[in-house]
């Protein structure tokens with residue numbers, strides 16, 4: 509059994525706010541198992557009930573998968589007493605019990621972050637063994653040399669603590685105060701990219717994640733905004749791929 513309030517069930521689809529859902533229910537636009545239901549606080553069982561809104565059937569998904577454009581200044585946690593978290597950015601109509609960020613971006617890192625309530629899925633897209641790539645744009649306060657690119661390719665020894673798996677660094681552009689690089693990783697150790705560059709005396713001044721698996725950050729999402737993934741996007745995200753070093 510997987511029961512939820514009717515108004516919350518409707519708003520969980522991401523198409524209507526909780527207020528819209530209540531209005532639709534009140535005007536008789538919502539049917540549960542073929543019968544019009546007019547009370548928002550009635551419960552539906554997602555495993556066996558069918559719900560339609562204005563004749564269109566809802567996909568009652570057991571799990572939720574959200575794409576967030578993480579802004580600077582929020583922490584990748586479910587709750588924090590002192591600072592705003594990525595979960596605080598999720599509008600009420602998309603909130604679900606047990607929602608958490610699948611992996612962490614540092615407080616000052618921006619870009620693509622997935623929020624879900626599906627622990628197994630999160631493990632799959634984060635585990636280095638699954639080869640789901642994570643792609644970042646990084647600005648550093650100096651020059652990205654061939655030596656650094658080669659070291660990323662073979663594995664960087666980070667402060668004698670661990671050696672990173674092979675990753676691909678490409679020079680994207682050069683500005684007066686430093687270079688932009690594109691980094692492809694399949695793991696996500698603590699402060700990994702920053703620590704890899706520090707091994708070469710460089711500091712990361714901007715870091716932005718643009719892709720996970722084959723899923724790109726939606727350009728229409730402003731920093732701080734999120735939206736549900738479509739089932740096709742969930743598949744794109746969980747796509748295994750080897751890093752292509754020669755292109």
Ligand code: URA
Pocket residue numbers: 612613614615617698699700701702703715
């Ligand atoms: N590497 C970092 O150093 N920070 C991030 O937020 C992500 C990858």
